[in-house]
Amino acid sequence: MGVSMALRPTAVGAGARPLAAGTELSAYDVTAVVIAALLVGAGLMVTLRLVLGPTTLDRAVALDALVAVVMAGVGVQTAVQGNAFYLPVLLVLSFLGFTGSVGVARFMALRDEAGTGDVDESQDTGEESGGPGEVR
Amino acid sequence: MSWTVVADVAGACFMLAGALLCVVAGIxxxxxPDVLTRMHAATKxxxxxxxxxxxxxxxxxxSAVDLGILLLVGLFQLTTSPVAAHxxxxxxxxxxxxxxxxxxxxxxxxxxxxAAAEQGSEENRRSTG
Structure with a gap:
């Protein structure tokens, strides 16, 4: 808290904290709660796909979406608190949030090119699966 | 009504819209049904x-510093998420x-x-010639 205030000397005024703006307090409070509830619901649904997802790629996609939802949550929390303490977290997540799914996708592509075909144990549908085409 | 109130209301609307998009992505x-269509939803x-x-x-x-960081976050997100999607x-x-x-x-x-046909014909030429 003190660190963030020292970092942002210009934003300590009343404008930086809409929650403390007197008469509008309840409206902003309700808005923040609604946004948080929506984000939690979205996170739960994305987590459901992360758990259910039949293939690894489904889980990678869901993980990306979960990172996006968490980033939105951090952004909303930062705005509600008027406290820039977590903004670097947002920066790092936007920087590195994609590495997981890229790694998974690359791993699956390597497995595919190595000729093992489907990594997952479900049915194989594509006739191009495991094809030797090296087209980028 | 000062411009700060307008900015607060507009910001609330923007954040609400973003949260709604997150819910849409979750649904x-x-x-x-499959990975590509789920990617379509998840990239929203x-x-x-x-x-x-x-x-x-x-x-x-x-505040200027926070706006700069937020701008950087948006830029990095717009740069990296297409790579992952690709x-x-x-x-x-x-x-x-x-x-x-x-x-x-x-x-x-x-x-x-x-491309496979072209590559195959090239390899045939190389092996026969």
């Missing part, structure tokens, strides 16, 4: 929803994780066939 991820909050939340957050924070989509296509009946036109398939 889409749960309901849609990654780019547009997050940008809306960042705009709303910036409208509530209103890799995941490519891996999904290559491993056959798509519904062939639902595809109207498959241009990548035509391109792959053409």
């Amino acid at each position: 889409g991820l749960v309901r849609l 909050p990654q780019s547009f929803g997050l940008l809306l939340v960042l705009i709303g957050s910036g409208l509530w924070l209103r 890799m995941v989509g490519r891996a999904a296509y290559r491993t056959g994780r798509l519904d062939r009946e639902d595809i109207v036109v498959d241009e990548l398939d035509q391109a792959l066939r053409k």
Whole structure:
């Protein structure tokens, strides 16, 4: 808290904290709660796909979406608190949030090119699966 | 009504819209059938929803340093999420994780066939000649 205030000397005024703006307090409070509830619901649904997802790629996609939802949550929390303490977290997540799914996708592509075909144990549908085409 | 109140209300609306996009992505991820369609749903909050939340957050924070960080976050997100989407989509296509009946036109398939034919003819020429 003190660190963030020292970092942002210009934003300590009343404008930086809409929650403390007197008469509008309840409206902003309700808005923040609604946004948080929506984000939690979205996170739960994305987590459901992360758990259910039949293939690894489904889980990678869901993980990306979960990172996006968490980033939105951090952004909303930062705005509600008027406290820039977590903004670097947002920066790092936007920087590195994609590495997981890229790694998974690359791993699956390597497995595919190595000729093992489907990594997952479900049915194989594509006739191009495991094809030797090296087209980028 | 001062401009700060306007900015607060607009920021709340932006953040609400971003959260709604996240919910839409969650519904889409749960309901849609295969990887590519789920990617279609999942990339909504990654780019547009997050940008809306960042705009709303910036409208509530209103300080130069924070706005700079938020701008950087938006830029990095717009730079990195297409890379991930490209890799995941490519891996999904290559491993056959798509519904062939639902595809109207498959241009990548035509391109792959053409390239494979060219490569094959080249290899034949090299081996025979």
